[in-house]
Amino acid sequence: MAAMEIDSPTKIPRKQAAYRSLDEPFEIQKDIYRGQQYSQIYSARLHLLRTLMHSLVPTWKPHFPVCNILGLEEGSECVVVGTLYKHMELKPSVLDEYSKERSVIPIARPDNFMHESDYLVLEDESGRIKLGGSLLSPSVYVTGVVVALLGRETDAGDFHVEDALEVGLPPQLEMPLKSGEDKYVVLISGLHVGRAASNPLESQLLIDHITGHLGDQQVQGMAAQIVHLVIAGNSVEIPRGILNKQNLASTDYSRLSEPIKELDMMLTEIAAGLTLDIMPGSNDPTNFSLPQKPLNRCLFPSSAAYNTFRSCPNPHCFEIDGVKFLGTSGQNIHDLEKYSEAKDKLEFMERTLKWRHLAPTAPNTLGCYPFTDRDPFLIESCPHVYFVGNQDKYETRLMKGSEGQLVRLICVPKFCETGVAVMVNTNNLECRTLSFNASFSS
Incomplete structure (x- = not known):
């Protein structure tokens, strides 16, 4: 008996884009800690920025x-x-904890x-x-x-x-000529896999949409225009109470590894059809201080088998078809919010670009590695897209520089709380959101 033939729906090919990593400044492989102090990173910062300032002062x-x-x-x-x-x-x-005058300091x-x-x-x-x-x-x-x-x-x-x-925005490479072809980079953050209050349905809807397994032909056509995914930190939530114990029981080991295994399964579904970058965040299993090292590939035995999977540092910098992206998992902006004031998070982001420094409060109040001869957080070339993850809500703005620079600023909200992902069009830097609350809408 001949097998019955079933007409399969027309497959829409996914668009492709050229990817180039620019993460070399954030790598700490050759740097060895020998007891050096933080004064050297301040000296390197002042030396480089003062040279730039001296070139601007004669005009100013x-x-x-x-x-x-x-x-x-x-x-x-x-x-x-x-x-x-x-x-x-x-x-x-x-020192305040041991000060006799602690009681007179304002709360x-x-x-x-x-x-x-x-x-x-x-x-x-x-x-x-x-x-x-x-x-x-x-x-x-x-x-x-x-x-x-x-x-x-x-x-x-x-x-x-x-x-x-102020030193002002750094020079920017010209945007590639508009090809008329829309290609999208999806930005998400704060998945918090393992959190009791997280909704696995929202994550699955996101995966099904960007991999083209959701919606009608029009929705799938939009999904086919997605060429890259960036996960900007805080992807898992480890039960912190377990880590306070001196001896871990076998059940504790299982609870520690379960969120990472679940994340690996999610990433495997995505990596099967789409290139992705995963950045560490403040809650993820890597070093605490900036720049954070990429999450160890051994944590992702299934998804890391794909060549579409990339584990990247935080901060993270890359190019898609000549469009430069620069982003963090949010620690730099959260720290600025503690020690200064602004009308919104985007203003904090603007300041870091005008100061040409991703993390000006490091190492004073934001932990960072004690580099001796360089400051990796200096922004030498202006990005076209600048994003920060793990924010309370989605915000975006186009920032224009005095020399024609154009930067798309994006606050990427926590996905576990908002169900929102951000899509950036590399053709014209326009943004749109994808919402996966309860039911899919865009």
Whole structure:
């Protein structure tokens, strides 16, 4: 008896895109910790950004001399380039726990340590000086930002600031010519696989959609335009209470590994038909300090077997068809939110680009590796897409630079709480969201 033939639906081929990793600055393979201190990363940052500042000052203030802090003369106007330090009354300190005066220190909010008595100090290799005047607001700046300041030293020993210059957006490679062909990169974060409150249906709907197993031919046609997926941190949630025990029972080992196994199965479904990058986050099993090393491929025995699977560091930088993406899992913006203020998360992102530094609060309040001769967080080339993961809600904006730079800023929301993924069109940098709450909609 002949087998009955069944007409299969027409398969829509997935579009392809050229991928190039630009993660080399965030690799720590050859760096060895030998007890070095963090002063060296500050020196490297100041040296590189000061060189850039000195090239901008003749255009900005051509008639004023540039001097260091030790060379300031009372009453004489000049330009000084240095690193800002913000003195904060409420900044957490281990020493406060042993201080007899602990009771007189104002109580800080756990999410922000700003206080009206905060003030800024400028420092370079020669010394430091307190900044006066109302031009620079302590609520905007954080420790670690390099600026050029015009002003004069007062008889009180302060430096009265009359004007300030930030280094500004770095140069940007021109966007590839519009091909008229829409290709999408999907950004998600905060899957938190293993969290009791997470909804596995939302994750499965996401997987089915981007792999083309959901919806009618029109929906599948949209899915076929997705060329890459980026998972920006906090993909699993390990039960923290277990790790406090000295001896783990066999059941505890199972509870620890279960979320990772579940994530591996999810990634295997995706990697079978789509290239993907997975970045670590603050809750994932890798090193705590930035840059975070890629999640070990041994954690993903099934999905890592595909050549479409890439485990990447945090921060992460790559190109898709010549469009440059730069992103983090959100720690840099969360830390800025604790030590400064802005109207929204996108403004924090704008500041990091204008300061040309992904994580200006590292190493002061944000953990980072003590590099000796470089600062990997300096932004030397302006991205076309700049994203941060694990945010409370989706936000986006196009940022324009003075030299024609155009950057798509994206706050990627926590998927486990919002069910939202973000799609970026590499042809024109337009954004749209995919929502997988309860039932699929886009």
